[in-house]
Amino acid sequence: MKSSNYIDIYDDGVSERFYRMLSDSMFHKGVSSIWLDGTEPEGVNDATQMTAVGRFEEVQNPYSLLVTKAMYDGRREEFPKERVFNLTRSAYAGQQRYGATSWSGDVEASWEQLEEQISAGLNFTMAGVPYWTHDIGGFFRDSKSINPEFDNQYTNPEFIELLTRWFQFGTFSPIFRIHGYVSETEIWRYNEAFERTARKFIDLRYQLMPYIYSQAWQITTNSKQLMSPLAYHYPNDNKTWGIKDQFLFGESIMVGIVTEYKQREKNMYFPKGTWYNFWTNEMLNGGEQHAVKADLDETPLFVKAGSIIPFGPKVQYATQETNEPITIKVYPGADAQFTLYFDDSETYDYEKGAYSEIHLNYSETEKTLQIKKGQDSYIDFSANPMNFKVELIGGQIQTISFNGAETQLKL
Template sequence: YEGQRGVSNRRVLILTRSGFAGIQRYGVINWSGDITGDWTTFRTQIWAGLNYCLSGLPYWTTDIGGFFSGNPKTEGYKELFVRWFEWGTFCPIMRVHGTYYPKEPWRFGSDVEKILVKYIRLRYRLLPYIYSLAWKVYSEGYTIMRHLVMDFPDDEEALKVDDEYMFGPYILVAPITTPSTYSREVYLPKGIWYDFWSGRKYTGGRYINVSAPLDKIPLFVRAGAILPMAPPTLRNAMERINSIELRIYPGKDGRFDLYDDDGETYNYERGEYTLIPIEWRDRDRVLIIGDKKGIYPLHEIRFEVVIVKEGKGIGIEKERMPDNIVNYKGKRVVLEIP
């Protein structure tokens, strides 16, 4: 790390299986080692990741499907790989790696390939959210994969839950980690929650039974969430995003700082970034997109604002009928939404 920083302004990235307290300062991603591709190992990865991130280390990943992988032509391994891939979409770093068998999406047959492509698209759509969380890691010492106790410290039941977690401040992830399982009990901490896939609203502080067909991982979004999503056409993380679907989950006030920079250098340390504060005032149904901060040049952004409800602003696809559209040029905008 120190060597590269001494001769280059390109960001350092080190992928390692070993680590220690404080290693995050050296541009490190830890992965869980050369693990086997089986259901027991898969389940334990969630516990490992939560404990790792609880220790204050933000970037953690696994070999999706296991390093010692199964045969992508067998039905049993197809199911395991899909569930692992769905969960991997909501890890700080999403990556597939392994030996014995190749694991490109098309190796698993067309039905499974469609599911895998669906989650690749979802990961890309969430890039504005994820990259903004990376800024929080740098600027606030934040972590992305969060045991429920980190965000709900006064909820005693949340302390007991070890197979679901928060992905950033807004998205609750409840993976399926056993074979032939198409529903599960999900604990929703106190508050108001929305099913990401349907927009159905739930009151928290209780367990609910959730349907989980093979192509669906249970996901819930907190009321007050402001979820920025890239265009469905995004194909490369280095593409400049000039249009964002801004999903608002009503029921509580919310705030989110949308971040961007050049994606390659350390110029952000000198203020060369763009930070856009976005605030939702629930009672007044007012959305405030604040003045841009930072000196990184901002191209005009088209915000398509969607107030989420059942059947609207749901799933992976872009909402065809946004509630408001604003072309943002860096100056404060106030939107009153009926």
């Protein structure tokens, strides 16, 4: 019989031994999350061999699903107080329920690949798998890319600009990460301008964490998306179909990504309504196309009127404790709603109801913001009031302490 280089993950005994190997070699040595890399059976020598459920060539498609399931089931049982996170190169429908994030594989550092990554991610998330990521700057950064040789990546102005634009795209991807083949990827290894811009976008990502984490709760409970094409939100607007370099991040933020070298202005289509430039608060009318600034240290970002964006302080990691308040940015022009979500960020206790919510409702007619609690089994606002700065875009900033009692704030 010919040998083959896959394991029979379809066999329960094999699945259990596979997890035990992972756990003994890594989890029991302090590893808390894993990069399983190629969960597809790459380079199978003989696809005609039998598995526990049938011939491999007939059952191979869900291989990745079962590999991630084996890891998830084993780790959840053995470490029930720790959430599972698994980065994997392959995916199958439903794989998100096993704590898996997929990335797009070993792509090259080129403008063409950056452009293709945007549409690839949008198609991936529209398939119902919400957590997707990519190698910022491309995996291959040597002669297979726009760099003529490996060391050139640190000084090549075109690659550094590509890396800057790709970094901006990564900031507004479901998972934000940088990675490269035989490559040092610390942001300080490149020029000062890139490092300054990278730090700006890292700070922005962390400041948006209340927005991102609350949106993740909507993914879990209401099948929402964190990254989605314009056509997903505006299906009856024919002009949104086929747009490959713009997308919605969450429900409210429209992102445009520059995919050409030395481009400093970008034509973007704005769906019906009013849109605020995130950087300047300038308002643009929707239902038409606009040429917008796209300086290298910024990417075009717009917030639709009738949005509430919770904006946190600058922190060095997501769960860093701080006494600084969350800023509630209200973009007027239409009624707006948002649910802020909080839990311990570590365990599965939220499945038992151990979480807290704050419902924010803005009335355009009354120019008021209603703040009231939803589920409150984690923070207990009456004992631990939460301070907010409330900013009406184009108006005043007010400070409020929320103790769980419903509050109406005139803006």
